Amino acid sequence: MTEETPTQIEPLRQVMTCCDTHPDGIAPRNPEHHPVRLFAKAAAEGRPLRILAPMVRYSKLPFRALVRSYGLDLCYTPMLLAKEFIRSQPARLSDFTTSCLDGPTVVQWGTSSPVDVARASEMVKPFCDGVSINCGCPQTWAIHEGIGCALMQQPELVRDMVKAIKERCGQGFSVGVKIRIHLDIEETKRWVRTVLGEGNVDYITVHGRRRTQRSSEVPNFEAIRVIRDLVKEELGGIPVVANGDVESLEAEERIVKVTKADGVMTARALLTNPALFAGYKKTPWGAVERIVSYCLKMPIPYPLAKYHVGEMLSEVLGRKERKALQEQRCWADLLDWLDEKFVLLREGEEGWGEGVDIPRRVTENPEGAAGEDDDEEDAKKDNGYEAGG
Structure with missing residues (x-):
């Protein structure tokens, strides 16, 4: 496969669906859409930041537009493979579609290479408000590829990937990580200390289940609270997001009360009721x-x-x-x-x-x-x- 220069953003212009007021096809990002500012705004309003989780196939542009119309704060793309993204224009055009109204948006990467993820992040930087490294996908194929949950055994590699993105895209560009917990929470704490220790991560999302647990099992919200306290006390106090079983506003309240999280992330509940955070009990x-x-x-x-x-x-x-x-x-x-x-x-x-x-x-x-x-x-x-x- 022929490798293309990652600084060439011309191919990515084709993913923009509406930029009539910007002849070059690239609308400037709204600085208020930076995730750190979004967390601060939500905190000032006395509520958690509400985030659409990355979903294979489903958290694409139309669904992101839909949940935003009902007040969701931040949307993730589906997980994109950084290695394929930087090497294949068809992969870019197939996997990443956006518009100048598509924000705030975070691109999630499946990756195990600092070079690949830094180059891929540079390519999408004009079209998103930040990126996140997926360290939580439990699917077997992802583990075999050395991405997703496989990275929960390689904190030094994740630290290096975050650092590479910051060096390539600038310290002001938002980089998050999304993780699952280990059976031994002390192992998760060591992982978090390693990855967050250099101050390059802007926020962390913690899924309260282990890799082997099914979605029908109740998440360990106390474990999320442990990680939240660690981050607040030792690691600069960056925002912490709780992920798992946020199925209603009532569930959100319970989960935030236990975890003290700065934000909540949900997937399945929004598929069946994309208006749940607007207060609708059922899909309008x-x-x-x-x-x-x-x-x-x-x-x-x-x-x-x-x-x-x-x-x-x-x-x-x-x-x-x-x-x-x-x-x-x-x-x-x-x-x-x-x-x-x-x-x-x-x-x-x-x-x-x-x-x-x-x-x-x-x-x-x-x-x-x-x-x-x-x-x-x-x-x-x-x-x-x-x-x-």
């Missing part, structure tokens, strides 16, 4: 209208768009309707199906994106709609999920 209909519009304006592969719609309607659709949704093979089919079942407004129509209740075309519970006879386990099988780190 306006969110469905918005994701349809955003996916058409900022295209992603159709199966991903259909997945988003299915997740947001997961508590509304019955077993037969979920099956019917999965049978819609293209955008035309999906739009026809939604129009048949619901009142789906298009962007520009009065009331678009503002509805709360689900506007079914019929008032009675139709055949196949969610009801008492619906099998909860079937619902879980119909909705796959995979997060990165």
Whole structure:
């Protein structure tokens, strides 16, 4: 594979979807979008910073735009492989799509090379508000590649990668790390001391599960508190983010009370209810209208768009309707199906994106709609999920 000069940002101009006011295709970043400033602003408002977690396939541009429309503070991209990113223009154009309205945004790297991650970070610097190194992805392929959770055994390497990014991009460029805990919390403390000891990390996100734990297991929030106290007392007091089981505003309050974290990060709960941090107990209909519009304006592969719609309607659709949704093979089919079942407004129509209740075309519970006879386990099988780190 031919290696390209990382300082050439011309290929990346193509990922910008709206920069009419900036002829060179690069909109200047808003300094208020720097993660450190975001943490300070949230603290001044007496609340944690709310962050969309990196999700394989799903935390792409349309979904980032959606959760921001409901007040989310900071969004992560899916994990990008730094090695491929600096060597392949197709990889860049496929994996990293943004716009001059896409902020605040952090690019997450899967990497084990200081040289690769520094060069990749230099390439995305004009298009994001910071980067983060994934030290938490538990998937087997990532471990075999020496990235993700494999880095929890190599704190010196992570320290060197952070330092390389700062040297290449400047001390003012935000660099975070995202980790999981060890079985022995003392090992995690040693890791954190090594990585944060030189003062180059701007904030740290701690997932309260070990690599081998499933998402159904309760996170160890006390362990997050231990790391938070260590950081505040010994390592410069940088912001600490709690990750794991932030499924509602009530859960957020409980988790912050235990961990004393400066921010919370969530993934799965936002897939089913992207408006949860705006106070909605269930997905408002306006969110469905918005994701349809955003996916058409900022295209992603159709199966991903259909997945988003299915997740947001997961508590509304019955077993037969979920099956019917999965049978819609293209955008035309999906739009026809939604129009048949619901009142789906298009962007520009009065009331678009503002509805709360689900506007079914019929008032009675139709055949196949969610009801008492619906099998909860079937619902879980119909909705796959995979997060990165």
